[in-house]
Amino acid sequence: MADVLDRLVGQDAAVAQMRHHVRRPVHAYLLVGPVGVDLHEAALAMAAALQCPTHGCGTCATCRRVLDEAEADVSVVERAGVTWRVEELREAERVARRRPLGSGYQVVVVEDVELSTTGGVATAATLLKSLEEPPERTIFLLTARDLPAALDTLVSRCVVVRFRALRPAALVAALVAEGADADAAAFAAGAANGDLRRARVLVRDPALAERLAGWRGLPERLTSQLSGVMGLVDEIERGLDAAMAPLVAWQADEAERRRAEDRVPGARATGRREQEASDRREQRRFRLEEIAWGLRLLSEVYRTRLVEAVGDTPGPRASERARASLRALELVAEAHRRLGTSLDEVLLLSDLLVSLAAA
Ligand SMILES: [Zn+2]
Structure with a gap:
């Protein structure tokens, strides 16, 4: 049966890399992929695979809590505006210092870290210290659409996992496998820009x-x-x-x-x-x-x-x-x-x- 990582359709290389890492994780990962790739889904899947006793079965209580964003030891850090503010990243640091309540990890998800550079100043530098000397059971999952030079130092502290845009044919195949009509699937895929979740909404x-x-x-x-x-x-x-x-x-x-x-x-x-x-x-x-x-x-x-x-x-x-x-x-x-x-x-x-x- 497909586990949480298998659900990331068309991302075989990234999935293989994540599957390898969830068994013996390092302290920080940076998931990078173009607009259209659902990095939010990818980060939650990796978080579930990290916390689940069987590395992401997708059906146990732990997996379901993580995927539903109801797991106390997996925090998706919020930002109020378009770009990250220093105080918001400090909140990420604060969460990172917490000891996990369960027997797994304290997973801290920070999305769109490329939006932490304003005027060449990397607000993300706030995170560097945590990334360098993280608490033992803390794992950062960062996501970014691209990697501006201002993030070089941050990137060097992470294992980078690269995702690629899905081709329309892969979207059509996934939609048809889920029961969509072939013509409707092709039409939705054409408007979805490689984004399977968007294609799933458009087909309806x-x-x-x-x-x-x-x-x-x-x-x-x-x-x-x-x-x-x-x-x-x-x-x-x-x-x-x-x-x-x-x-x-x-x-x-x-x-x-x-x-x-x-x-x-x-x-x-x-x-x-x-x-x-x-x-x-x-x-x-x-x-x-x-x-x-x-x-x-x-x-x-x-x-x-x-x-x-x-x-x-x-x-x-x-x-x-x-x-x-x-x-x-x-x-x-x-x-x-x-x-x-x-x-x-x-x-x-x-x-x-x-x-x-x-x-
Ligand atoms: Zn599970």
Whole structure:
């Protein structure tokens, strides 16, 4: 039967490395993978494999508590803003110094550590001392999308486990194996950017095709009128809200399943609150992914325009169209870069649409 690590579909190399390490762990791991790879799921799976008496069976009380984020000796450290603040990382250090309540480890999960560098100053340096001289039974599980140079020292203190983006074919195979219709699976996989959990939500979403058409049709509807732009942004926001519905419904199903299961002896009363925080984090990630998908669709439209302009009869009109398409592609790429660190998606989208209308 598949254990917790087997559930990380399409990550054979990373899984083999983790499987080796959970039996004789070192004190810090850094899980690295591109946007789309569910590093949160990977960190929890590794935490379960570390705590479980049989290294991650997936079915025992310990595994279930860890995966449901209700295990006292596995802490996912919270941050309030987009980037990490020093005080928040000090909280991670404080948790790391606690002795585990059970017979396993004190596992401290800190996600997105690349967001701990501001202006070249690595806030993550706060963690260095703990990583150098950790308490005996403490294990850090850090995650990052990429590894900026400012994190070099931190990286050198960890065993790095690399994950790769899943190819659409792997997503389709996983969805079909779970009972999805092949066409719906292919459509959802195309919009999921290598992210299996996102694909699982999208395959249940009847409005996916409509949102795809909405993003693709956006360039045709741009206007220099600010009120027109705000109308388009409103429409996108409503689409994003609607896109969240299948995820929220799924989270509710999972909560129901957890309630229906026999409550595990020793389950913490705080489990529910932690689960809600985890659900909210997932909703935030899903929303960002949805916007990133929209931006990729916009890029496709402008790339097609560029190719058409280049293939056109040479002349001032063709070169003007090529220039405008290139400019639009740059603007979309810039919005994509800002996405991870922008607090205000409405501002980001309206900035983008205003600049695209002028391009
Ligand atoms: Zn287990």
